[in-house]
Amino acid sequence: MKKKKAIFLDRDGTLNRDVGYVTHLDDYELLPRAGDAVKKINDAGFLAILVTNQAGVARGYFAESMIEEVHEKLQKELRRKNANLDAIYYCPHVPLGSENLFSKDCEMRKPKPGMILKAAHEYDIDLEQSFMIGDKFSDLESGWSAGCRSALVLTGYGRGEFETNNEKWLREPDYLAEDVYHAIELIFSQI
Numbered sequence: 001m002k003k004k005k006a007i008f009l010d011r012d013g014t015l016n017r018d019v020g021y022v023t024h025l026d027d028y029e030l031l032p033r034a035g036d037a038v039k040k041i042n043d044a045g046f047l048a049i050l051v052t053n054q055a056g057v058a059r060g061y062f063a064e065s066m067i068e069e070v071h072e073k074l075q076k077e078l079r080r081k082n083a084n085l086d087a088i089y090y091c092p093h094v095p096l097g098s099e100n101l102f103s104k105d106c107e108m109r110k111p112k113p114g115m116i117l118k119a120a121h122e123y124d125i126d127l128e129q130s131f132m133i134g135d136k137f138s139d140l141e142s143g144w145s146a147g148c149r150s151a152l153v154l155t156g157y158g159r160g161e162f163e164t165n166n167e168k169w170l171r172e173p174d175y176l177a178e179d180v181y182h183a184i185e186l187i188f189s190q191i
C-alpha cells in the first residue's frame with residue numbers, strides 16, 4: 001500500500017483568528033479563506049491534520065473540555081464549506097504549568113515533532129511528501145524535525161515572526177504565504 005501524504009495545520013493564527021487563548025466559543029472565528037484551503041487539501045487527496053498546542057489547559061485558563069468544544073465548532077464551520085479535517089491532535093501540556101495534571105515537558109508540544117510523528121504512525125504518512133503550515137517558528141520547526149517541508153503564513157503571529165523575530169530562524173521557511181490558502185496554492189503548484 002502506498003503511504004499517504006498530509007498537510008499538517010496549526011490552528012490559532014493559521015485557520016482561525018488568533019485572539020490569545022480561546023476561552024469562549026464566541027471568540028472562535030475562522031480566517032476568511034481557511035475553509036477553502038482545507039477543501040483544497042481534501043480535493044487533492046492529502047490528509048488534512050490539525051496539530052495544536054493548547055497550553056491554556058496546563059496554565060489553568062480553560063478546561064480540556066473547552067478544546068473539544070472548539071474543535072467541534074471548527075469542524076462544523078469547515079463542513080459548511082465542504083471541507084473536513086481528517087484528524088486533530090492537541091497537546092494541553094506545558095512545563096511548569098499551574099495545573100499539576102498537565103504540567104510536564106511533553107514530547108507532543110511544538111516545536112517538538114511528537115504530534116506529527118504520532119499522526120504519521122497512525123495514518124501511515126510519508127513525511128517527506130508532507131508539509132506543515134503555521135504562523136510561528138515553532139510550527140515550522142516541528143515540521144522540519146519530523147522530516148516535512150514547512151510553510152509560514154503571515155496571518156496570526158506570522159508577520160511578526162518573519163519581520164522581527166527572524167534571528168532565531170534556523171533556516172528559511174520553505175514557503176512564505178499571505179495566508180493558509182496561499183500556502184496551499186504554493187505547495188500544490190510545486191508538486
Ligand SMILES: [Mg+2]
Nearest residue numbers: 010012013135
Ligand atoms: Mg498559531
Ligand SMILES: [Zn+2]
Nearest residue numbers: 091093106108
Ligand atoms: Zn502533551
